[in-house]
Amino acid sequence: MAIDVEPVRTEQIEFGSLIITYDERVLRPRRWTTAQSAWASGLLREAPEGPALELCSGVGHIGLLALIGESRKMVMVDASDVACGHAEANAERAGLAAKVDIRCGRMEQAIGEEERFALIIADPPWVPSRDTARFPDDPVLAIDGGPDGLDLARTCVELIGRHLHDRGSALLQVGTAEQLATISDHLFEEPALRLRIAEYRTFEDRGVLARLVRPDS
Ligand SMILES: C[S@@+](CC[C@H](N)C(=O)[O-])C[C@H]1O[C@@H](n2cnc3c(N)ncnc32)[C@H](O)[C@@H]1O
Numbered sequence: 001m002a003i004d005v006e007p008v009r010t011e012q013i014e015f016g017s018l019i020i021t022y023d024e025r026v027l028r029p030r031r032w033t034t035a036q037s038a039w040a041s042g043l044l045r046e047a048p049e050g051p052a053l054e055l056c057s058g059v060g061h062i063g064l065l066a067l068i069g070e071s072r073k074m075v076m077v078d079a080s081d082v083a084c085g086h087a088e089a090n091a092e093r094a095g096l097a098a099k100v101d102i103r104c105g106r107m108e109q110a111i112g113e114e115e116r117f118a119l120i121i122a123d124p125p126w127v128p129s130r131d132t133a134r135f136p137d138d139p140v141l142a143i144d145g146g147p148d149g150l151d152l153a154r155t156c157v158e159l160i161g162r163h164l165h166d167r168g169s170a171l172l173q174v175g176t177a178e179q180l181a182t183i184s185d186h187l188f189e190e191p192a193l194r195l196r197i198a199e200y201r202t203f204e205d206r207g208v209l210a211r212l213v214r215p216d217s
Contacts, residue, residue, distance in 0.1 A: 017068065020061040020090050026083045027142035029061045032206045033123070033173070037065035039201070039209060040121050040171055044070050047118035048167045051075060054121040055107050055156050058142065060087030063121055064094050072118070075101045077110040080141060108155060111163055120160050120170040124152035126179060126207075150179055154186060160212060161193030169198070170212040180208050187212075 008023050016034045044052065044066060054063035057076035064087075067074055078084050084104035091097045103110045125142055128149040132140055145152050153174055160170040174180050180200055187195050200210040 015061045016065045018061060018065055018090070018094050020059060020064075020086075021093075022059045022086050023082070024137070025139060026080060026086065027058055027138055029059060030206065032203050033062050034065060035201070035203060036121065036123070036171055036173060036209055037062050039211075040066035040119060041068070041070070043119050043169045043171070043211070044072065047169065048165050050116060050118040050165055050168075052119040052121070053077070053111070053115075053117040053163065054123070055159060056123045056125070056152065057087060057102075057121075058083045058123065060090045060100070060102070062123060064091055064096055064100070066121065067096055067099055068094070070099075073099050073101065075103060075111075075115075075117070077103045077105070077107045079104070079106050080139075083142075107159060111159060115163055116165050116168075117163055118165045118168045120164055120168070122153070122156035122160065122170060122172045124156050124173070126150065126153055126173070126175040145175075148179075148182065149175060150182055153179070153183060157183060157186065157193060157195065157212070161190075161195050164195070164212075164214070166214055167217055168213075170195075172210050172212055174208050174210070177202060177208055180210055183210070 052074040054076045057078045091100045126145045126149045127143040195212045198211045198213045202208045
């Protein structure tokens with residue numbers, strides 16, 4: 001009996017100096033996010049000792065590009081088995097496999113209570129659920145951020161609050177300046193998180209990056 005199923009085709013994209021593979025079951029790497037890698041790379045040079053963390057790392061390109069030339073290690077967490085498989089292959093191709101610890105699973109369960117990180121990169125899904133149909137080529141797991149698009153971003157902020165080194169920085173990606181204002185309100189309402197937004201950068205209608213630090217740093 002013939003089985004009429006299209007095979008999954010692995011694709012490649014240049015991402016900074018890296019060649020990154022992915023396929024249709026994961027989010028296609030977005031070139032503008034090289035800016036998140038570049039910012040993270042600069043922060044790593046000044047960060048305290050210790051490993052870095054990337055939450056919602058997908059196929060690994062943002063964290064891997066940031067790690068080039070760095071001696072420190074990075075934990076990468078993503079809930080998609082397919083994305084984690086590509087991240088492993090991408091790390092291997094980049095010569096960075098020994099520096100990355102890829103943890104495949106929900107971020108809420110992936111980090112040990114005692115673990116602390118000098119830099120945390122977070123790229124959660126941030127599309128409001130009602131708008132996900134506008135992006136039929138993107139997997140829902142990779143883009144659906146719940147009613148206001150910020151369910152997963154709030155989870156990232158929770159984990160950043162718990163696991164960021166006291167003199168470290170986090171780089172959180174959201175979709176719009178309005179979403180970042182909602183996150184800023186959330187940080188005011190939850191002082192136990194001990195986080196503030198130190199600065200942010202907007203990338204037209206593609207996304208917004210914010211640097212989070214401890215209130216006293
Ligand atoms: C916006 S994509 C970012 C992927 C990659 N960093 C990029 O920029 O292309 C969000 C990622 O979050 C992952 N994800 C969704 N829910 C998650 C969860 N609870 N824990 C860990 N990863 C999750 C998805 O699998 C997806 O790879």
